[in-house]
Amino acid sequence: MKMLYLDCSSGVSGDMLIGALIDLEADFENIKEKLSGIADLSVRNVKKAGVNAKKFDAKFKLRKRKYVDLDREIQELNISEDSKILARNILRELALAESKAHGEKINKVHLHDAIDCIVDSVAISLALEDLELMNEKIYCSAVSVGELAPATLDIIRRNSIPIKFTSNREITTPTGAAILSNIVTEFKDVNLIGKEGYGAGEMDLERPNVLKAILGNEMVLLETNIDDCTPEIISYVMERVMDEGALDVHVVPVMMKKGRLGHLIRILTDSPEKFSRILMEETGTLGVRVLPITHRFEVDREIEEVTIKIGNKRERIRIKKSKHGSKPEFEDIRRISKKYKKTYREILEKLK
Structure with missing residues (x-):
């Protein structure tokens, strides 16, 4: 079973999450095509405090629009029903927070950076779908925060998102919090070994302004x-x-x-x-x-190939090596023993 772990120790925003998933090889061209009529999207390689990451960018005209109009626009997109549902849920989370912050009914709420809200909610949905993570477990660390916008604070409180204050800057955005509230299975640290992806934020801080995503398999x-x-x-x-x-x-x-x-x-x-x-x-x-399996401790090891000579023929044997010793691959010894009608011990002696 696939599993995704999000390390939000440097905060979270929509572009950081999307950049991390693109770094995990989510199909950026598909995202760009599906949103081509809404914004001009690009992705580039950047370095944040020494860490290489993907920076997801969107160019569009800044304007306020009603939540209900944005919701209708998502419904009209040529994307799967699963992606539409997730994108609409993220957008609704943002609208609920803005509704409370401004004391307005949700159908009257105007969202600032309206197009950005659509882009981030749809892009994250498409990226998760492409990585086949829509129905898989997604875990997340406690979220680092600094200055909190009222909408961000409301989303965090309503969804019981664990936070820790590590900055005096706005390193966690309303969109980032809204996305987490809709995709995270559980907020807890997970020791996961797998492919890593890094998504960059806008800021240049002392610590890398990146979000790390790890894609692996749950044992x-x-x-x-x-x-x-x-x-x-x-x-x-x-x-x-x-x-x-x-x-x-x-x-x-x-x-x-x-x-x-x-x-x-x-x-x-x-x-x-x-x-x-x-x-x-x-x-x-x-x-x-x-x-x-909550934990699995593994010794760092590597596979080395050695060649032995039997008569005028040469055979390769894989050797597993770690700091604690080495051991030949059983299947290689057995295969060679059968091939040359030698005992297992005789083949082992060739390695000394």
Whole structure:
């Protein structure tokens, strides 16, 4: 399952969020095309306090317009229904905040930088859709803030967005807060390893005025109890799930209810639906438990290839190396042993 984590330790704005997703390879040309009749969009590479980032820009005529007119304009765009719903919800969040700030009914509210509101709400929706994140989990850090506009403060309060004061500048905007209120699953720190994208803001500060987005996969532990499969079937299941791309699999002997002896099969994976289906197909189990993995500590390691000589032939073996030692890849040793009819130990000796 895909997962997105947003690090808002330098604040958040619409252009920062969009720039970060474009840096994660969301299709900018598609965004530009869909909004071509509304604004002239561009994206450029910038550096903020030493950090390379994408800067998303939009050129348009500044003017105030009613929320209801802007909402109607989004409905008329040639975009998917999912993108329309999200963009309209973001726009409505902004309108509610402005309504409260100015003491007006929502259908009477005029939004300042009206076109910018449409651009940011639609662009973020298209970017999330392109990255296939519309229905995935999105986590976010506590949001750094400084000076708060009344609309920003209202959105933060109504949506219980956790904040921390780190600046005397307006580093979090109403649009940024409105977007977070509509896309974030939960505000919490997540240790996620994956592709990183950086979106730049307008300001030049002592710390990088960038928002970092990390796109990765959520790892889960699948487990099921089996009491009516032979060891041969269980061995085959283990081999199949590893061939299909599971991160790890292990089987534990267990005593089940009524004294029945069975096995607990556990699979570490980022594709729970796929491997749950395999377990059900191969073992006949009626259910698979999905357990979240909150942390996983990994040693930094690298793969190095070495060449050994057997007779007048050369074979390559991959070696996993870390600061704690090294270990040859089992499958390489086994393949070479079978090919040359040598024992496993004989091939290992060649590495010394």
